[in-house]
Amino acid sequence: MSLFGGTIHSLEKGLQYSTLKNKAIAQNIANVDTPNYKAKDVSFKNILNETQTTIFSANRTNVRHYNFEITNRNSGVMSYEIFKYRNDGNGVDMDAEQAKLAENTIYYNALVDRINGKLNTLNTVIKGGR
Template sequence: MSLFGGTISSLENGLNYASLKNKTIAQNIANVDTPNYKAKNVSFKQMLTDAKSETISAYRTDARHYDFDIKTSTPGVYSYENFNYRSNGNGVDMDAEQASLAENTIYYNALVERISSKFNTLNNVIKGGK
């Protein structure tokens, strides 16, 4: 049983997704003039699938050694390999990237407001409604 009912962890996962998507869009916009650059995108479904797999675990020779996992790649990010938007082989559509950035920003801000509201409610409960 989760202390907060899983809501905060779900919001955290959503914020991680939105942050990764924002980084990917920024990378696409930064490489709009790079020849043969292929645009990247983030899939939440693929992100969940990749997060379950592709981890490297440490070999422990003693039970007292710490156990840790290392992810081998950024989960959920994929590129459009066969798509050329420009004649130089670049696959970035600047209008689509800006629209996607605006949409992702709205999504991210909504999640931040929701998690902030959750923390304010918890703070109010801890203080006894004062």
């Protein structure tokens, strides 16, 4: 039995997703003037699929057989290879990146507020309601 249940773990995963997305957006903004730079984005669907990774492992019928397993892992970060926003091959739209950054910041702050609420509730229970 977990002390916090699955809620804190889910919120933690949400924070990890938001942090990874923030890094991708910051990298895009930093490379706005780099020729042939392809914009990157983080897909929630890819992150979710990564947590549900399928592992293939071999059935060993003899001790002399090799033990191996295959995992399907990716970072969840994808780049837009075919998208070119400007003539120099750069794929970064600064206005769109700033909008994504604002949206991601609001999402991150909401998660932090929710975790604080959970921990404050736990603190109140520990103190006996005082």
